[in-house]
Amino acid sequence: MTNGPLIDPASAAEPPPTAFHAVRLSERDVSHLPVIWAGDVVVVGGGSAGSAAAVAAARHGASTLVIENGGFFGGTAAAVLDTMYGFFAPGTDQRVVGGIGWELASALLDVGSAILRGNTYGAGLGVTYEPEALKAEWDRLLVESGAQPLLHTRFTASVLDGTRMTAVVVLTRRGPFLVRAARFVDASGDADVAWAAGCTLEQPSASARVQPLTTTFRVGGVEQPASTAELHRLLQDAAASGAYRLPRREGSSHHTVLPGVFHTNLTRVAGIDPTNPWATTAAEIEGRSQTVEYIRFLRDRMPGYENSYLLSTSVWIGTRETRRLIGRYVLDRDDVVSARRFDDEIALCAAPIEDHDGGTATIWRYVATAEGEPPSGKTYGVPYRCLVPVEVDSLLVAGRSLSATHDAHASARSIAQCLSYGQAAGTAAALSVSAGVSPSEVNADDLRQALVADAVML
Numbered sequence: 001m002t003n004g005p006l007i008d009p010a011s012a013a014e015p016p017p018t019a020f021h022a023v024r025l026s027e028r029d030v031s032h033l034p035v036i037w038a039g040d041v042v043v044v045g046g047g048s049a050g051s052a053a054a055v056a057a058a059r060h061g062a063s064t065l066v067i068e069n070g071g072f073f074g075g076t077a078a079a080v081l082d083t084m085y086g087f088f089a090p091g092t093d094q095r096v097v098g099g100i101g102w103e104l105a106s107a108l109l110d111v112g113s114a115i116l117r118g119n120t121y122g123a124g125l126g127v128t129y130e131p132e133a134l135k136a137e138w139d140r141l142l143v144e145s146g147a148q149p150l151l152h153t154r155f156t157a158s159v160l161d162g163t164r165m166t167a168v169v170v171l172t173r174r175g176p177f178l179v180r181a182a183r184f185v186d187a188s189g190d191a192d193v194a195w196a197a198g199c200t201l202e203q204p205s206a207s208a209r210v211q212p213l214t215t216t217f218r219v220g221g222v223e224q225p226a227s228t229a230e231l232h233r234l235l236q237d238a239a240a241s242g243a244y245r246l247p248r249r250e251g252s253s254h255h256t257v258l259p260g261v262f263h264t265n266l267t268r269v270a271g272i273d274p275t276n277p278w279a280t281t282a283a284e285i286e287g288r289s290q291t292v293e294y295i296r297f298l299r300d301r302m303p304g305y306e307n308s309y310l311l312s313t314s315v316w317i318g319t320r321e322t323r324r325l326i327g328r329y330v331l332d333r334d335d336v337v338s339a340r341r342f343d344d345e346i347a348l349c350a351a352p353i354e355d356h357d358g359g360t361a362t363i364w365r366y367v368a369t370a371e372g373e374p375p376s377g378k379t380y381g382v383p384y385r386c387l388v389p390v391e392v393d394s395l396l397v398a399g400r401s402l403s404a405t406h407d408a409h410a411s412a413r414s415i416a417q418c419l420s421y422g423q424a425a426g427t428a429a430a431l432s433v434s435a436g437v438s439p440s441e442v443n444a445d446d447l448r449q450a451l452v453a454d455a456v457m458l
């Protein structure tokens, strides 16, 4: 048995502070850099939000570039997960998200690359997909939309002229280049662009807790497994026996589109700041180490897993929460639990507050319910202002770094909602270019009308 982490993520060193002039640059600072692309809209990060933003902006006629650090589109949804939640209100089969998100899900469902899967512990009906099919579907949607994809390219600095963002610096294997655009969408998930531009953010710290990280893994050779309730009971017993190191004693191992292949959400690395590279390195190593322990437990103790084997660990450790924008509106817990609606809402959400920060278990709180009550099926709205920074013009922030408190974020971060925020940000960026106004001046009624015309449910 492993007695403890190889490197303890909680005691990772703190890197020296970043000099602001290294990431927030002026036009003078970058005059020596060659321009690799120039156009209307640049999206940084090609996850769920960024890919949807790029498709939306391109479909609305904007010349659009989407920059992604990895070698594929889909981000966390492709690298870590296999189920999109947030499309359906828990406790019902009522769908609350349409648009590009549902177009993507339907395309996967139609060809058998995805299935609808009920969830016994809270998030409601999910769309469980093959991650490889998801990557291929994003390739098709992006290329057909006319957006220009750019993979293996990392955003490193924001260029500002006063309060207006004019360019970003990206790093490729051929060195740094400048990318110019009229509008930028930060869909990095970690608010990298907004941080570099100097926007006000909620940053992970000792007082601002963030949710733990999880290395997911896939298991092959599973035959007629016992129930989730039984899994939880056996996890408790195994941990209590002292023979296994199992930090999380609930979570899931669920069937996938492929026979005999199960996808897990079991490991837990808590108490680190995911923007700290030393801590993230230790977390990756610890996530793999826990995987070995959970596999040992599953094979030893869980009926149906006797002959199972590890197929793969997630491409990277999954980050639920890092930096978040403090934008023109900050969505909060009260908005979620009271099912609040807004004049400028650009997305609907019925997902519960799902907080993994509570020790070995997960805390669920449903929209428009009291503590401990079952799902109501009600939705709240997410205002456009949650995507709009206060200090910087020509920038929008979409995806899991939207402007929301820790509690509200724990509800608003599902993939279906991130797809909606991306579609809204991409549409708003294109509309703001054609109207010649800044994103904060985009008329919310015009934006909502354009979204509804594109099958978004509001």
Ligand SMILES: Cc1cc2nc3c(=O)[nH]c(=O)nc-3n(C[C@H](O)[C@H](O)[C@H](O)COP(=O)(O)OP(=O)(O)OC[C@H]3O[C@@H](n4cnc5c(N)ncnc54)[C@H](O)[C@@H]3O)c2cc1C
Pocket (backbone or CB within 6 Å): 044, 045, 046, 047, 048, 049, 050, 067, 068, 069, 070, 074, 075, 076, 077, 080, 081, 082, 083, 084, 085, 086, 153, 154, 155, 156, 187, 188, 189, 190, 192, 213, 214, 215, 216, 265, 317, 318, 319, 320, 398, 399, 400, 401, 413, 414, 415, 416, 418
């Ligand atoms: C362990 C875990 C389990 C979860 N379970 C579920 C679930 O079952 N269902 C569900 O609906 N949601 C789940 N979530 C939440 C959900 O997956 C995320 O909130 C959502 O996928 C975030 O999408 P995004 O587009 O905002 O960010 P991401 O998908 O993280 O995309 C960000 C992209 O930006 C790229 N990037 C980052 N920085 C840079 C840079 N500097 N330059 C260039 N590119 C960059 C990254 O490579 C990445 O592709 C889970 C999250 C985690 C971590």
